[in-house]
Amino acid sequence: MAQDIILSANGLTKEFKGFLAVNDVDLKVERGSIHALIGPNGAGKTTCFNLLTKFLQPSRGTIVYNDRDITRKQPADIARLGMVRSFQISAVFPHLTAIENVRIALQRNRGDSFDFWRSERVLTEFNGRAAGLLDDVGLSEFAAVRAGELSYGRKRALEIATTLALEPEMLLLDEPMAGMAQEDVERISQLIRRISANRTILMVEHNLSVVAALSDYITVLARGKVLAEGDYASVSKDPRVVEAYIGAEHA
Amino acid sequence: MMATDTETGAGVGPLVQSHSTSTPRHHVAIFAGLLVFGLAAPFLLYPIFLMKVLCFVLFACAFNLLLGFGGLLSFGHAAFFGSASYASAHAAKIWGFNPELAILFGTGCAAVLGLLIGSLAIRRQGIYFAMVTLAFAQMVFFFSLQAPFTGGEDGIQSVPRGHLFGLFDMAPDLNLYFFVLAIVFAGLLAIYRIIHSPFGQVLKAIRDNEQRSVSLGYRVNRYKLLVFVLSAMLAGLAGATKAIVFQLASLTDVYWTMSGEVVLMTLLGGMGTVFGPIVGAAIIVTMQNYLATFGAWVTVIQGTIFVISVMLFREGVIGILSKALKKPL
Amino acid sequence: MFELLGIPPQALFGQLLLGLINGSFYALLSLGLAIIFGLLNIINFTHGAQYMMGAFVAWMLLNYLGINYWAALFVAPVIVGITGVIIERLLISRLYHLDHLYGLLLTFGLALIIQGLFRNYYGISGLPYQIPGVLSGGQNLGFMFLPNYRGWVIVASLIVCLATWFIIEKTRLGAYLRAATENPTLVGAFGINVPRMVTLTYGFGVALAAFAGVLAAPIYAVNPNMGADLIIVVFAVVVIGGMGSILGSIVTGFGLGLIEGLTRVFYPEGSAVVIFVVMAIVLLVKPAGLFGRAA
Amino acid sequence: TDVKIGVMNDRSGIYSDIGGEGSVIAARMAVEDFGAADKGINVEIVSADHQNKPDVGSNIARQWYDTEGVDVIADVPTSSVALAVNDITREKNKIFLNSGAATSDLTGAKCSPNTVHWTYDTWQLAHGTGGAMVAAGGKTWFFLTADYAFGHALERDTAAVVKEAGGEVIGSVKTPFPGTDFSSFLLQAQSSGAQVIGLANAGGDTVNSMKQAAEFGITQGGQAIAGLLVFVNDVHALGLDIAQGLVLTETFYWDLNDQTREWSARFEKTAGKKPSMIQAGVYAAVLHYLKAVEAVGDKDPTKVMAKMKEMPTDDPLFGKGVVRADGRKTHDAYLFRVKKPDQSEGEWDLYETVATIPADKAFRPLADGGCELVK
Amino acid sequence: MPETETVEHASSAASPGALLSVRNLQGWYGESHVLHGIDFDVREGEVVTLLGRNGAGKTTTLLAIMGILAKRKGSITFDGRETIALPARAIARAGIAFCPEERGIFASLSVEENLMLPPRVREGGLTVEQVFELFPNLRERLSSQGTKLSGGEQQMLAIGRILRTGAKLLLLDEPTEGLAPVIVQQIGHTIARLKREGFTIVLVEQNFRFAASVADRHYVVEQGRVIDTIPNSELDANVEKLHGYLGV
């Protein structure tokens, strides 16, 4: 099958005051795949995410998404094109309840909510879907709890539910498992697998078992550059990857 | 610990209550009660004083829309209040507009000014946002001081109250009172609707976590600008009405202390509550009215009241009440 | 109005020098304000009143106790600083976990009280305070007559500003202060007595204001309203310099004094608003202020 | 008859020393000295702070007239507020006894049948000081003008006088109001080389600009300073060291004659300081008003006002005078020079009289004001 | 800090040999009651972990020990002293250091200033050089702004800075979160080494495998209570039970 590339970056570079955080990275993400981006701390993974979703402007390089050059777009527009990200440090709306968090995302699909003259009652139509999404991530009993009062792991789960609510074509997940208890890791893994059916996922993750289980393709970054690429089996045997990232002791 | 700390430190959050989606029944009741009180009040109290209270109630509520629900602390709202007041005074006095048209004109001017200042100011956040608005407000003040048609220190005096729609004479205080009551009440309902609209819901989200809102695809600046303009416009409506009531537009209305006063009203009543600013404005206007006879002690008394209210009722009168009743007010 | 060519360079020098003198006050006051804001997250609206108290305490020391200017230069800031410490312990310290709006409101109320009390007891016309003997008279600089006292103001304020800058930016204490601004709980968990540090810092910021007040006493009438409107200008200076940047508030203080001085020559009516114009431009171009770290 | 008098002035701001509580004391003294109670007139005095803001002032005036039954408003310094109260008083047909405000519009373009303007005005100040200085050889002038209506009016009026008297205005600078630092403007005045620097400002502005003028050695350099509106309290605050030699115009000074001295001593007992001319004006105006009420036997504003204008005035502070058809009260004005420190014999011994300007010369001629009441 | 004699306390349950004894610890966030009686002991030189699902109350327990949780009751004895009522700074001075879950790196401080921030409370902490050996990334980014570091680098900084203080008891809240496997291994070694040097450590961990490799004993926390204690040596025998607790 000819490769169907949904997102590609060419020569992506980001320089912070003389420090090259991302250095001439080429990245191709195949449509429908789960693509993992791994690498040591400070390798530039989050920076890459920020560049792809336009939270940062690249110093050099181009980004093409669905055959469209998005290098100069605004972050909100990226989300509108169907590419949505989560954050490494959890990002919820702390004073809204869990279900309201999800509804905010669902509401976006109504079109822009500038209608200040309508009653918010029109939003109740989303309650059903929102509850369903909360259920997917195991938060149904917390629907009415303010997000700020959830424990860390649950905040992460909520964040995923919110992201999914947008029904994005492509998802960028920054360490979705960080800080999650084992049971949740299992659940979220399954969730990711399930939603990946008709989506593309680009994911940063340090939990190697998750990476091994989920990803179709892996890009390893180190010091801002691509160190290795391939499937888990080949990448995990690459001595450079073992040295820089996995470490000798990992089973 | 860290989580709670950053949250409470981060903004106006802790006082803001999340509302359930349907309009609580007690809100309807309170609005009805306010209306009844408003209709009966001029037969018990001095109508001009009541009109002053009404104008400031609207002003404070407009401000609260921006601060309490948009999370944006403007320190320059006097610019909108004052410029609208000048514009409507000028329209009524020089161009001979009917009061409703003069007020409309003033409100429109405030909205345009809000669009201008807002589109520059919303690019900044937090205290910087406050400062940019203050800076622009100072420029508006300067303009009002220097421009030929504003009458400098004297202001625009002897503004005619005119005839509503060219028909009803507004000179008798009672006639004017019911006109003002209608304007202000309509303004309050509009604000309530804005807060409880799909737009209002997005505002809450943006105030809570702007980055996340962006990543969900919301163009946050447009939302901020819209709420800014709405707030400026309603503040302008209050200012324009005040000019007609007092037949005067003066520098007080554009001075920075006016911006400060509206912050005080909102906080005293309870920021982020629906009814707080109403109470806050009523308290402060009443206080100013009755303290005037205390002469030089006025500022001392006023200061003491602020200190006490910050130390003891910092959630504002209505904020505390709402907590005690466990109902959003 | 714009008689740029009509003004001989000589006169211009004079005006610039005057601007620098005003800048000295801005720098001292904004420095105190920046320190307090930086650490307590409180916009100290009492700052203007505390500046005024500095001048009044100096006047009282002289008239009631016969303590002269030089001694007052040290004693008055200490006294006013102590009142600051009391205010912080009693009132402000209860507000840290809240939005900085509340601090603003509280200090605003305090300013009203303080100014009102002084007005009631001392009236509004102002009280005279003589320039100390050694510094009376002045130097003819050719382009202008510079009163000795004004020269002293520049020197004194520069010294104090630089010393303060050094302490905060270059010592361990400064790092504690900055860290405590962000997350006092965690700094406390490292074993540092944050509340005491905060109290003393507030006292110090207040003392700086009082110091400026003593410096001002011989120039401007000692008057209960002398600091009333100043606060907002000084706060603008802090913002332009970049909130929390000590160096920023010092440099901007002097710089804005100069700019204001120039405006007074070319467009005097505008001198009251020029700072705000500068502020708007700076913030729109450099969001975090001239010396501020980006958020 | 019951009469309610509202003393409205600045009780906390920059004009609170020249009016403030002192004006209330003066009004009370007028009631006592008149012996109102014995004559069957019940007088109640209320007071309020207008904070120098026209909106606050007009608000209070309206409320006083509408709900508190106030018949007369007295004092009201600050021109913008005075004009606002002037309007409302006319609308409600009450009586306004202005003593504190300077604007000559009150008896000119904006004159009202319900207003009496007692103590002084900008025309009178300009002619008193401006005329005298030019006559004394101060031909070239530079103005420091407070940038608001009052300052502009004072500059305009004085400049006209200076030109009329053969002098020349070689420059002026508008200073932000209220200001604290005038050194920059003084420097401009200094480098202009003008013989006279005219201070078209008031209150704290005047005090600060005088103080700084002394500091920069301006008077030593041979330039004279003319304070266009200086009150005795300002001079007291400045101290004679700095203020000495200043020439100024007032219409009242406590040390004019035995009557003023006696009254001022009584005033000082309650107020703790000597009276300003504004406070004196409040006393005299209230006294005259009460006499008119007694004469009419009723407090009907139209009748009382007619009486006030018809009846010549006579009081211990301003002597004999009249209230003109345009509402202007005329009396003598005085040109004073501030004493040198060694001439002064007490804390309040501040002025020496240079000249007395007779009532008919001191104020604007009736015909020139453009008042509609004057046919 | 001079060693004080172990004093007998009212809370008689405190076991005598323990460096840290937690008895019936209750904790609240505002109105909501989160800890319902936590009990555990740590002897000098031990590493223990608190395991449990999300929201079980592990972080809250650490906050209470550190004196940061505003409302707490019960008894915490450290080094023979009752600390339940002490302010955080006094607890820190007594020799307890804390590395928070959210890392708590200061944005207004450079990496170096962040590292040097906590004052030394006792001899025997790591030197700066040793910290760099452990986390080489930090050396390169020394002058950069603290929060500009990558997530993992911030974690290293947060751990590194408390190792410097010489505190006897380290409270580490999920120290391996977001770290690359190599670094996790390094931290494992570090913990082992700290243990050898006499440090005592309370570890909150989600990474069960990691916990097993370093700890002497595991306490299972559920709904604000310690519901089970499993010595590391008996871990294999209890895997089933543990999986049940953690819902794996």
Ligand SMILES: Nc1ncnc2c1ncn2[C@@H]1O[C@H](COP(=O)(O)OP(=O)(O)OP(=O)(O)O)[C@@H](O)[C@H]1O
């Ligand atoms: N805004 C910034 N300014 C300066 N340096 C930055 C900035 N953002 C990131 N860096 C630096 O760029 C490098 C890459 O950071 P990035 O956050 O992308 O790492 P990462 O691969 O996501 O690491 P981790 O797995 O630890 O999250 C780091 O060394 C970091 O210090």
Ligand SMILES: Nc1ncnc2c1ncn2[C@@H]1O[C@H](COP(=O)(O)OP(=O)(O)OP(=O)(O)O)[C@@H](O)[C@H]1O
């Ligand atoms: N700031 C807070 N306000 C109110 N409740 C809170 C707050 N922080 C935590 N909680 C609640 O306290 C309980 C314990 O939280 P804690 O953070 O101690 O859990 P944890 O065991 O550390 O979980 P995790 O593994 O997710 O970090 C949870 O139910 C949580 O919802």
Ligand SMILES: [Mg+2]
């Ligand atoms: Mg990262």
Ligand SMILES: [Mg+2]
């Ligand atoms: Mg935790």
